[in-house]
Amino acid sequence: MSYANVNGVSMYYEDQGSGDPLLLLHGGIAGGEIFAEIAPEFAASGRRLIVPDLQGHGRTADIDRPLRAESLADDVAALVGQLGLERADVMGYSLGGEVTWRLAIQHPDKVRRIVVISTPCRRDGSFPEVLAAMDAMSAEMAPMMHQSPAYQHYAAHAPRPEDWPKLIGRTAEMLKVDFDWTGEVARIEAPTMLVFADSDSVMPDHVAELFRLRGGGLRDAGWDGSAQPVARLAVLPGQTHYDIIGAPGLVPAVLPFLAEA
16 A cells, blocks of 8 residues: 655555556546455456555545546556556546546557446447436535445545545536547557446447447457457446446456456
8 A cells, every 4th residue: 555646646556466467447436445346356367456546536635636537547657657567457447447548548658458347438428317417416415425435435544534525526527527539549559348237327329339449349250250359348237337346247257358468
């Protein structure tokens, strides 16, 4: 458990295991603790796990800067550099998935393979009711979230627990920002695996679009598999955006992809 000074952020991260490095990037409001149950499975496969808390989340204090996937990706790239890593595999969920997209776009030399979980590449890839909930979010909702596991962890571990309303406010502001990274995602160099729930917050049509953008779903693989794309897609049954990290099929689906050269 350590801190790295990156772009003015004192970023907390956990570093465990040995082998090829794998960064796990958490979703919004929560921190790296969301990976606690699955991290041992990755470590047991011979991976060095690096699990940071992004700006303002978990044990990482906020700074005077809006929350944006672009700046968070710069932070993660700086962390990779400080750790002396040439490149790393990266798996990101939700907000962490957005950061993974931007990391592969902005710092292609820092990533080898990426796994993007339950994350669109444009804002309107999510269902309309999800966008409506994002639009309705505000800092005033912070007290109503005190019973959530995310708040319980934040209250116990954040450098300034009183900043909880600020985190909710910054998150609400970020969620209202329109974005469309379609062209940039299509040009990402890193081999990509997409993981979604069959009852995800991201629309199935957009999932298919993402798979095509990354080179999948364009033709039959052939009887011998010679035309199989590098891109991978996993749709986990009986899961939602909110419980996909705990899905029993997640780690077994991802590990073979990460093991490829």
